[in-house]
Amino acid sequence: MISIAALLPLLLFVTYPQTTQSFTSGGLSKQRNKTIIKMGGWSETWKDILNGGPKRWKVDDVEAKQKALTHITDATSTSSDTPLRILCPLAGDDQFVHYAWSQGHDVTAIDIVPDALKAMRFQFGENNKEDWSSTSSNNGGGVVWKHKSGRATLYEGDMLMKRPELQSSFDVVYDKDSFGALSLEMRQPYCQRLSEFTKSNGIVYVEVKNKESGREFGPPYHVEKNDLMEETSFGGAFDYVNALGEVYPLNMGGMRQMGHILRRGLRK
Template sequence: MSGDTKRLLNRFGDYEDPTNMSVDDWKKRWDKEQTEFHLPKVHPMLEKHLGALVQGRSKLRFFIPLCGKSVDMRWLLEQGHGVVGCEGVDKGCQEFLQENKMKYTASPMKSCEGTVYRSQCSPLTLYRCDVFDLRREDVGQFDCIWDRGSFVAIPVSKRKRYADIIVSLMKPDCRYLLDCFLLNNEQFAGPPFSCTENDINTFYGSYCAVKKLDEKDAMTDLQRGWGISYFTDQVFLIRMKKRPHVGSSLIW
């Protein structure tokens, strides 16, 4: 490529290449307080589609990958569910626990470099480790998964590896709500990285059925500042495929 190739703005407001960000790269952004991706309120798509996840069930076990200090976790606890989060940056875990005034224990992970934080007052566990090091043997399996932008934040080259990990954590009747975006990454370096329904079927379709639940124009002044011409929020419900039976079909 020539030296005058146009450099694209990333979501942090500079021109560093974000396409292969590691945990250390995210830590640097947290240290600089470049965490505008953190929402100060419950994600509206989670509120709107919680019923599609829980199906009237109570005391479910939720997994939230790349959870940061998401207030969604506290909200799900208030709904009576158990929550397990995975976050690569220790500052995110610490700030969540401190801001919610939670007493906790901390212990090293056995299978990889990391720390397990367990709340002493609620069914919350946070795994501070690289999500790509997480194993089913560490965390078990889940009734529900809420992906609030994790799939579109990881490097696109690692999507299959990520999907394989997520699928391994799904119980047979798990319901997985995936929030992702459509945008032009030739105008904007990301993250997020654009994700189509075809992309989701490519990485999850061998094991799961995928259904679009919602779509809306999510363009705000923030996204306009990125120089993009469109920004669409899409939400998908993902379920493990059942073994086929004569005359049977998947009931959403």
């Protein structure tokens, strides 16, 4: 008889959309040597989540977001009450975005699924139409939503697009499971964009999965320091600062949520 523990990696695999598994499964594609993320299975996955289906990777626990922000402010060289510009790539409707905003920080999220960002906007209040304005990007970069506070911006489009307006813009990148959800082929273009968007000496707070079994399968993929710091991943532009260990417990047997801090090197 096959144990539940043995089946767990496969069960977790099928709960993630196929978009992060290969270039041929409808979510990823290469066009003239340019890698892009397509909506594909992500849209259906988010519809299922928002309609009450399994939460997959989502952690709807404000305490976990508070801990993440504490790790971030501890790692920055600024005082704890100094507002930070924080980028949240492939954010979905992660509560961290609203929580960091509520603490006075300037937040920018990027995700390709409109339903996920719509759910996020409602976290800021019920006056969705009055509180948010939208414009379409002139370069095909999707829709940009701006909150009336001036401290929250949501990009509804491809994370891997070049966005010159975001060059060297962010003190912090908050990555919860985004790196670990990407196939090996996707990590280089993803990290390249983050290196462009992050200020010199800016930090990356990244959460990844540590798996007891099925480490070669994903998503989510098993990720350790060496994976993060591959030259073709973060290692080309970032220095490793600190291993945070397990940042909070998961309700997934055989998995631990691990945190790491990286720092953007000085631009030459």
